[in-house]
Amino acid sequence: MRPSPRLLLFAAGAAGTAALFTAGVLGLPGFGGGGHPYADRAVRHAVQQGTPNAVASVTFDQRAFDTLGEELILLSAALGAVVLLRAVDGEREDAGGAHRHGPAEVPDALRIAGHLLLPPTLLVGVYIVAHGHQSPGGGFQGGVVLGTAVHLLYLAGDYPALQRLRPLPLVESAEAAAAAAFVLPALGAAGQAATGRVPALNAAVGVEVGCALVLLIGKFFDQALLLRETGPGTGDETGGGTGRREGRAGGSP
Amino acid sequence: MSVLPYLTAGWIMLAGLYGIVTSRDLIHAVVCLSVTQSGTYVLLLAIGHRYGATAPVFSDRPPPPAGPPVTDPVVQAMALTDIVVGATVTALLLALAVQVARRRGTLDPGALRSLES
Numbered sequence: 001m002r003p004s005p006r007l008l009l010f011a012a013g014a015a016g017t018a019a020l021f022t023a024g025v026l027g028l029p030g031f032g033g034g035g036h037p038y039a040d041r042a043v044r045h046a047v048q049q050g051t052p053n054a055v056a057s058v059t060f061d062q063r064a065f066d067t068l069g070e071e072l073i074l075l076s077a078a079l080g081a082v083v084l085l086r087a088v089d090g091e092r093e094d095a096g097g098a099h100r101h102g103p104a105e106v107p108d109a110l111r112i113a114g115h116l117l118l119p120p121t122l123l124v125g126v127y128i129v130a131h132g133h134q135s136p137g138g139g140f141q142g143g144v145v146l147g148t149a150v151h152l153l154y155l156a157g158d159y160p161a162l163q164r165l166r167p168l169p170l171v172e173s174a175e176a177a178a179a180a181a182f183v184l185p186a187l188g189a190a191g192q193a194a195t196g197r198v199p200a201l202n203a204a205v206g207v208e209v210g211c212a213l214v215l216l217i218g219k220f221f222d223q224a225l226l227l228r229e230t231g232p233g234t235g236d237e238t239g240g241g242t243g244r245r246e247g248r249a250g251g252s253p
Numbered sequence: 254m255s256v257l258p259y260l261t262a263g264w265i266m267l268a269g270l271y272g273i274v275t276s277r278d279l280i281h282a283v284v285c286l287s288v289t290q291s292g293t294y295v296l297l298l299a300i301g302h303r304y305g306a307t308a309p310v311f312s313d314r315p316p317p318p319a320g321p322p323v324t325d326p327v328v329q330a331m332a333l334t335d336i337v338v339g340a341t342v343t344a345l346l347l348a349l350a351v352q353v354a355r356r357r358g359t360l361d362p363g364a365l366r367s368l369e370s
Contacts, residue, residue: 010270010274014271018267021263022260028256032302034303034322038325038327039309039323039326043309044316046309046326052310054311055329055330058326059330063330067334073337074338074341078341081345084345084351135312136310220347220348223351
């Protein structure tokens with residue numbers, strides 16, 4: 001479709017959507033009002049069940065089955081990305097140390113800051129997971145911190161160290177194990193006291209989200225850093241962190 | 254005006270959709286989809302807002318009948334679900350974009366004429 005008819009079609013659809021949306025919004029309760037029947041019930045139940053963080057109580061106790069589905073979406077999306085990003089015919093995977101993704105290309109200040117920040121960031125991630133039922137935080141938030149913290153090593157220019165820190169086959173197994181560890185308490189402990197279950201589910205979710213992020217980012221790194229086409233005319237080994245296509249064009253950061 | 258936050262959510266959604274419709278690059282389209290989805294975050298959190306309320310966490314103060322009012326934890330948990338699903342969908346779509354670029358040599362949706370490989 002050419003751009004101008006496409007825009008006209010979009011304008012018509014957007015105008016209709018905007019009209020319907022506005023009509024629907026005008027029927028909603030006013031912004032910031034006091035009437036929240038679900039909120040009052042959720043808060044009362046969270047306090048009864050001994051989970052001070054009401055959001056964690058909703059996520060892992062009152063709506064734990066929804067979170068179970070969300071977990072499986074996360075697992076299947078990570079699985080799908082891993083399948084899509086695997087090495088296919090006509091490509092080969094370089095050994096990790098074959099290129100010099102060297103610390104030499106990174107300023108000293110960045111390298112030192114990356115290595116210094118890694119342990120505190122991991123600690124903050126563990127804290128957010130472990131205290132998710134008492135203070136703002138939880139498995140999803142802490143898992144994201146954990147999964148991205150290890151990539152400070154990449155920013156510090158030490159890709160081989162990052163590969164040693166997170167061996168991808170182990171991360172894949174840990175992801176699957178954490179998903180199973182979430183399913184078992186979510187199904188098995190239904191109806192029992194939530195005080196012990198919410199932290200356990202938080203921990204399982206934290207591990208799974210962290211592993212899924214490490215897995216996804218690792219697969220994208222493999223695409224950019226390690227895959228080379230084995231066809232003729234692509235013998236140049238520019239390495240040094242350039243993507244595959246930029247590498248063929250001769251660019252270098 | 255008390256419905257302005259809701260209308261803002263709809264405006265963000267339509268802005269993202271406009272970006273998808275006029276996109277000339279699949280990566281740009283994926284980012285526009287993220288913009289579209291962030292409209293739903295604004296809508297959910299706007300619905301759960303209460304004037305004068307704080308976060309629904311009671312580790313250091315009493316729950317509402319005794320303490321101050323809190324915002325709606327249900328929609329906040331939904332926004333959390335929304336963010337996680339959005340992030341995974343973005344990752345999956347970016348993986349698909351990598352495959353398209355590798356097999357067809359372009360990221361322009363207009364240049365992808367058919368579904369055959």
